[in-house]
Amino acid sequence: MANFLEKFNELNTRDVSEHVDKKQGLSYLSWAYVQQELTKADPNYTEKIIEFPSPDATNENIFLPYLKTDEGYMVCVELTVFSVTKREWLPVLDYRNKSLAKGSATTFDINKATKRCMVKCAAKFGLGNYLYLGEDGPEQPFESASESELKDVDNKVKELAPLMDITETQLKKKMNIGNKLSSADAEEALVRLDNGIQYYKTNKKDDK
Incomplete structure (x- = not known):
């Protein structure tokens, strides 16, 4: 565990600002950059997209890369880096960063959410972790459209x-x-x- 802490601190101190995009006041780290840096840090790292039984299929062997609920959609990604495994969940969001309602998500939305979830999971290993430190702060006042x-x-x-x-x-x-x-x-x-x-x-x- 001491070895993992050292590796976490090494990734956590990296300046990733050149690979960050901003949208709706939130910062997003490039998925390709995260994949590249994890490979450099641990060539044996693995990524797994958690699949769930299809609620609409009669065949029990059909699985989907997302969880469909009455409240919306969730994706889950599992990373194993430095022989440590961690999971992260993320709701499937629209362009306003609001959860997509049941029946409105597209394959593009699912794929994008999976990539974002992988990036967020990588933060648990230190890479880009500081980007999320202020994520749970108070929401900005809602400014209604005129x-x-x-x-x-x-x-x-x-x-x-x-x-x-x-x-x-x-x-x-x-x-x-x-x-x-x-x-x-x-x-x-x-x-x-x-x-x-x-x-x-x-x-x-x-x-x-």
């Missing part, structure tokens, strides 16, 4: 929905645009809606 921002979002939804041949309600559900938006939520929703409008308008022109 009436103008909400109106802009609604207008974009009205413009994009018919281009996709779906209802406005379906579009909002598909893009996880809730009724209560923060200013940051509205700003990001507008960017995604604008991108969607541009994409579908371009494709419709090409089809003519």
Whole structure:
């Protein structure tokens, strides 16, 4: 255990700032960088994605890389480094870092959550651990979107929905645009809606 503590301290003192991306006020360490550094530290390290029985399959031998519950989805990753095994759990989140509701997660969401979970598990061995020290601090006050921002979002939804041949309600559900938006939520929703409008308008022109 003394040997593990030495190795933990060595990884914990590494400056990983050049490999960190920031989104919604949170810091994310590159998965590829973590994999690279763990391999350097322990070429024999192993990674295991925990699988769970499929709740929708009649075949008991079908397993999925996520746990599906009424509250949402969870992924679990197990790392063995320096002959020590640790596990970490992570909810599957949307672009606002909110848990995705049951039935709304895509394979991309699951894959992204698995990579993030692996990075977070690596912090238990010291790599990037300091990034999480302030994670459990008090939440920032919720800054509601202004009436103008909400109106802009609604207008974009009205413009994009018919281009996709779906209802406005379906579009909002598909893009996880809730009724209560923060200013940051509205700003990001507008960017995604604008991108969607541009994409579908371009494709419709090409089809003519």
